[in-house]
Amino acid sequence: MEDDRIVELYYERSEEAIAETQKKYGGYLSSIAFRIVGNPEDARECVNDTYHDAWNSIPPHRPSVLSAFLSKITRRIAIDRYRKMSAQKRGGGDLPIALEELSECCGGGEEIEDAIEMKRLSETVADFIHGLPEIQRRIFLSRYFYLDSISGISERFGFSESRVKSMLWRCREKLRRRLLEEDLL
Helix, strand or coil: CCHHHHHHHHHCCCCHHHHHHHHHHHHHHHHHHHHHHCCHHHHHHHHHHHHHHHHHHCCCCCCCCHHHHHHHHHHHHHHHHHHHHHHCCCCCCCHHHHHHHHHHHHCCHHHCCCHHHHHHHHHHHHHHHHHCCHHHHHHHHHHHCCCCCHHHHHHHHCCCHHHHHHHHHHHHHHHHHHHHHCCCC
């Protein structure tokens, strides 16, 4: 079923919307959640929470790209669950490593308390990402949005792990310089 029709089902408050969403995006959303939480049961709960949030968000929202809308919800829910698990001394996976890599060029969230600065920062990062060549953009997003492992990225794109690490390091350095130029670091 096409995304537009699925969104219409949400607007009609038809329970078929959830079933169609699950059929089309269930595996995709599960893989995002699993990479973050590292546990199939927790990942399944994150995906179910995603369906619930989508049901409550559509309407009033009308996502133009349903897959991106759903993946963003799943990612947020999974990261929240991961943080709760980490506070209880459980967890693991690539999330802390990926966040540590990014913190080298972006700094911590406590340093940017003002909402206007945060908006400026996100606009600058989004602009930076859109300006990357396609392959670098896809690798950067795979690592820092979808939290894929270096080995997984290497396998998917057909590059050695050292080449992926090098590309990511260069991208982080470019981003760091850009943020310095924009007075965001």
